Amino acid sequence: MTDMGDDTLRTVHFERTSNSKYLVHNVRGGTLSVGSGGDTDADFTPVELLLVALGTCSAIDVDIVTSRRAEPTDFRGVVRGDKIRDPEQGNRMENLVVEFTIRFPEGEDGDKAREALPRAVKMSHDRLCTVSRTVELGAPVTTTMEDSP
Structure with a gap:
C-alpha cells in the first residue's frame, strides 16, 4: 500500500x-x-542528472545515518552506467552503479560510523532512496501536451 x-x-x-x-x-x-x-x-545532461540523482539520494541517506556518529574525513562517490541505444525497446541506461568512498576519523566515534556504514548503504538501496527505488521498481511516465495558440 x-x-x-x-x-x-x-x-x-x-x-x-x-x-x-x-x-x-x-x-x-x-x-x-x-x-x-x-x-x-x-x-x-538529463542522463547525467539521473546519475546525480541516484548517487546523491543515497549519499544523503548514508550521510544522515553515519554523521550522527562521526563527521567523515572523506565522502565522495562515482555513479556510472551504460547508455544503450536499443531500436526495439528504446534508449535507456543499464549497469547502473553507485560507488562510495567514505572515511571516518580514528577513534571510537569513527569506529561507530564505520560500523553503521554498510547497514546505511543497504537501507538506502533497499528502502530509503526514492530515486533508486523508483528506477528499480519502475514507474510509468505520462507525457502530455498543452495546446497553445
Whole structure:
C-alpha cells in the first residue's frame, strides 16, 4: 500500500533558453541549467542528472545515518552506467552503479560510523532512496501536451 499524504507531490518547472538548453526551477527558488551535452555545452545532461540523482539520494541517506556518529574525513562517490541505444525497446541506461568512498576519523566515534556504514548503504538501496527505488521498481511516465495558440 502506498502513502498518498498531502505532501507527496514533487514538482520542477523548466523553460527553454535556447536550442536544446533549459533552465530548471524548483519550488524553493533553486535553478539548474540543462543541455544536450554538445562539445561546448558544460551544462549537465538529463542522463547525467539521473546519475546525480541516484548517487546523491543515497549519499544523503548514508550521510544522515553515519554523521550522527562521526563527521567523515572523506565522502565522495562515482555513479556510472551504460547508455544503450536499443531500436526495439528504446534508449535507456543499464549497469547502473553507485560507488562510495567514505572515511571516518580514528577513534571510537569513527569506529561507530564505520560500523553503521554498510547497514546505511543497504537501507538506502533497499528502502530509503526514492530515486533508486523508483528506477528499480519502475514507474510509468505520462507525457502530455498543452495546446497553445
